[in-house]
Amino acid sequence: MSGSGSGRGGGTYADSVVFVLGRARLEARVGRAAAVEPDHLLVGLGTLCRRDLDDVLGRRGPSAAERAAVAADAVRVRERFDAAGVHPRQLRRGLRDALAASGAAGAGAGGVPHRSRAARRVFTRATERSGAATVSAVDLLRAALEALTPVGLKVLAGHGISDPVAAFFPGDAATDSKTPLLDRYGRDLTALARDGKLPPLIGRGPELRALARVLLRQRKANAVLVGHAGTGKTGLVEGLAARLAAADAPAELAGARIVELSMAALVAGAPHRGDFEDRLQKVLAEARSSPEVILFIDELHTVLHAGGRGASDAANILKPALARGDLRCIGATTPGEYRRDIEDDPALQRRFEVIWVDEPSRAEAVEILAGLLESLAGHHGVDIDAEAAAAAVDLTVRHLPEQRLPDKAIDALDQACAAARIRTLTPDTSPPPAGPVRIGREEVAAAVAERARLPLERVAADEAGRLLAMEEHLRRRVVGQEEAIRAVAEAVRTGRSGLGDPRRPVGVLLFAGPTGTGKTELAKALAEFLFEDERRLVRIDLSEYQERHSISRLLGAPPGYVGHDREGQLSGPLRDHPHSVVLFDEVEKAHPEVLDILLQICDEGQLTDARGRRVPFNESVVILTTNLGSGAAAAGGAFGFLRSAKAAAEPVMAALHQELRPELLGRIGRVVVFAPLDDAALEQILDKLLAQVGERLAGRRVDLTLTGAARRLFLGRASGARAGARALEQAVERLLVQPLGRALLAGDLADGAAVRADAADGQLDFTTGPVRPEGER
Incomplete structure (x- = not known):
């Protein structure tokens, strides 16, 4: 026997479970079964109850400690068989004969059969059921009884057992429960809150009162929480469960149970048409017969697609129960999925009252994180500075604009604590800390930098010093363009100082001048300075976008067109790296509709790609280049060349006002004219x-x-x-x-x-x- 194995969800398997799995594989191989099924596991559990177990274990060569542990588990499994009034040897023989006669053994596999999907679910369920760190054979027995095939159920029926779980576990609370199916396919949030296993809800008073008000209605006491991912929809429901579990719960909702229903669990193990619908109807019948139950369906839009037949079966079963008022339900979904999947079904939509869960303000987000500091510190064994909450909110708002508060700030702070904790566990050259590790702004900045894929200096507080010395860095690569370097540095410093519009790009610059004067080189140097990676320069040559249809190459093709499954040449890189320098070369050659995209980027700091997804530009620097006016400038100078940016600016600016649209020029923060090189x-x-x-x-x-x-x-x-x-x-x-x-x-x-x-x-x-x-x- 090889010892305990690893269980899913963090638990480990006891030696008795390893023994049962080995016997089940042996039974499946002898019976020429294609895979190990829950029935084979029950045969293995029956073998565990053999009186000559010591002889069986002795032949396998386990240690004395392993034999003692397996024997102790065998006693507890034998007690379950005695409670059901079934002799293990008779059940074992009956299952073997039934499996052999079922005809399911036609695979003819010569090797050791793998666990079937149903058997894998047994081990997953046993891990979830186990309250200890190690999954025992008793846990495996209960999970196997819940997942028996018709063959195993028929054999137990021959012993007078119609409900295997109730027969083998007659004293369990779950068996005595009035809602065994809800217990199997759901999660009782109120019970978890009563045991202190749910995080506290901080703030969200208006939304909590609105949700309670809907649940007190006589008819259609159903609410749907609509908000972007990470805004706290599930946390709001868990907060309500904690409120109901408290001693001072509101009298109108006292005794209510919030049960989170898992559609995935309902679908799992229901391969035949009608199995899923039958389960759902039975679950809803249990909920209707228990007025205290409030169903919570996270990702409500999945109801429309549950069971694999598209829209309708699950939704059509759910709608009558919701309309009659004998069922209370809370759903949660995102705005896009609500409009696409629920608003499209008016009958389903009118049965729910919408409660919008918006992203909290900065002050609310800081308050939420401050309330979680003690819990995070206790979990990680660290000390967290009070300023870490505000730092997590501010840094994630600035550097992770595509995600939402408060989730992104909580994740950043949690990640900072975990990183500090790992450093204390990993041997290195540094001495161990004398006391508890402290988490402050620097540690949070490191976590945000890792998530945003930015250099730490770019996120940390000393960025101001780097920005003040920006000209010196740019001069190392760009020669002879002092005016241009100074203008670029000032524009970027203004945006980074917090005085710029947070909804617009950090800077919008137009580089004008002759070719070969360093316009592209300055853009590359800027990307290297800001992000320490020249590859953060997204270069779009607008001379390739002179036709109207070429806009689809920038944002992606619309659905139904060739290439609709590929990212756009502009939207794809910006979604991957919102912190970039975006260079639009030769802007005067682009089609007017392509220039409309530039208007949206420069004015609103975002655009929408062909799939309707938001592409942010508010953390990027947008640079446009043009050669307009450079020919006239060169023709007017001595020896065919002007010798200063100031002298070259007049013809260049005149050409820009003549060729480019006024609305585009009006959105450009700074026009930088590059002088010919001396x-x-x-x-x-x-x-x-x-x-x-x-x-x-x-x-x-x-x-x-x-x-x-x-x-x-x-x-x-x-x-x-x-x-x-x-x-x-x-x-x-x-x-x-x-x-x-x-x-x-x-x-x-x-x-x-x-x-x-x-x-x-x-x-x-x-x-x-x-x-x-x-x-x-």
């Missing part, structure tokens, strides 16, 4: 490009040196050209990188050589020096 800026860019080439050659230990004439050759190719830095990149690639690559492949340039590049007749002339020995640097 010689000093081109020198710095050349140094960066040559440093990159040097890093690539370092692997071959090639030392590259350029003369002044060679540098002047590169700068002459870019100076006065409209391509700017791009012309310089092309010149370096064509005149330097490609010839060096050919020389390395041809063997003309050996590893470790020193290369000197000089200019001659508009080309580079390479001179190779001595080869350095291996290992010399």
Whole structure:
């Protein structure tokens, strides 16, 4: 015997349960059954009751402790058989004969059969039923009796047993209950509240009073709680259950039981048409015969699809009971599912009174979290600072806009406590804490950063220092655009300071100027600075969206069209990473209807994709680029090029007002005009490009040196050209990188050589020096 196994839901299986499963598998294999069924488990339980169990266990080689534990469980199982008046050996033999005669053993499997779905549900149910950490054979017996197949039920009927659970467990409270089916397929929230197993309800007074008022009605005493996921609909019902379980419960609702009905449990194990409907009718009959019962159906819209036949069977059974007033029911669903599945059925809709459960305000959310601090601290064994509640609310509101309060704030605080707790359990180099671990704003910020997939510095309180030094970071990548860098930094700082409109993007900027001046590079540098990941730049080239129908590529195709199951090129990345820099290149080339999307993004900070889902932009920086006016600006300067952003701005702004729609320009927070690059800026860019080439050659230990004439050759190719830095990149690639690559492949340039590049007749002339020995640097 291998010892205790793991049970679902956190419990473990006793050695006796492992023994029973092994005997059940043996019975199924001998009987050539395709899978282990609950009836085989009952045979194994009968084997556990054998008088010569010690001999059976001895042949399997268990330890003395294991034999004692199995024997103790066997005594308790034998007591259940005695209570039912059934001899284990007679039942075991009868089940074997019935299973063999049933014809279900035609699979011919040679190996050990796996547990069937019904048998797996037996172990799940036994785990749920067990009040201890270990699932015993008695727990398994009860769960197996509840799930017997018609073969097993027929064998027990031959022993005069029509209700197996009641026969084997005659003294159980569940057996004596007036609502055994509700006990089986539901969860008594009032009993859980009485045992202190439900979290407290803080706030929500108006909604709680509205719910109680509906339940006191004479007819149609049914309410549906409608709210987005995470706003606390289930918590509101649990709070009502706790109120009813209290000693000072309202007299009008005193003695009421709120039972949460699980549609999944009703459907499970009902494969044939009519099984589910029959169960539901019996459950509703129990509820009608018990006026104190209030049914709670979470995810009410699932009623319309329960049983697998679409709309109607479950709903049509439920509607008459709701209309007559002999049943009280509370449902919960989201606004979208309520409109789609319940409003579409007027007969079902008018039987419920809607109670809207909106997201709480910041103050209410902080109050809710403050009330949970003691419970969370006790569970995790930590100390939680009072400021952690406000920090969890503020940080999740800012960085997790797609989720709802209070759930997201509670999860963040719970995750922070769990992370701190894990650090104390995981061996590392740091010494263990002297006292209880404290949870404050920093720990909550780390949890929010992990959930939002952001660097910790981006969420932590010291972000202000980074933002104040933003220009210095951007200058490392973008050269010669001081005015543009300053404008971008100011716009982002304004948005991050909290003074910007929280419903709009952090910043909406228009980069205008000639190509090759650093517009895209500045967007990449901004993404790297804000999110420490250049991949957070979502780049949309609007020159590809010049037709009206191309809008579907941005937001996804509507249902029924080709590609409707794929995400849009804009909506998909933004739903995955709401914190991004979104770059719309060449805005002047887009179709007018595509520009309408930009109007919505810049004004409302969100849009709706083809599936009706909200795509947030209020945590992103939106950048538009254009080359409008750059031709006129270049034509008006000395040697074909203007030398300052201020001088270049006039023709650029004139072109923008002429070509772009006024409503789009009015929604842009800042127009940043990029000046043509001067010689000093081109020198710095050349140094960066040559440093990159040097890093690539370092692997071959090639030392590259350029003369002044060679540098002047590169700068002459870019100076006065409209391509700017791009012309310089092309010149370096064509005149330097490609010839060096050919020389390395041809063997003309050996590893470790020193290369000197000089200019001659508009080309580079390479001179190779001595080869350095291996290992010399």
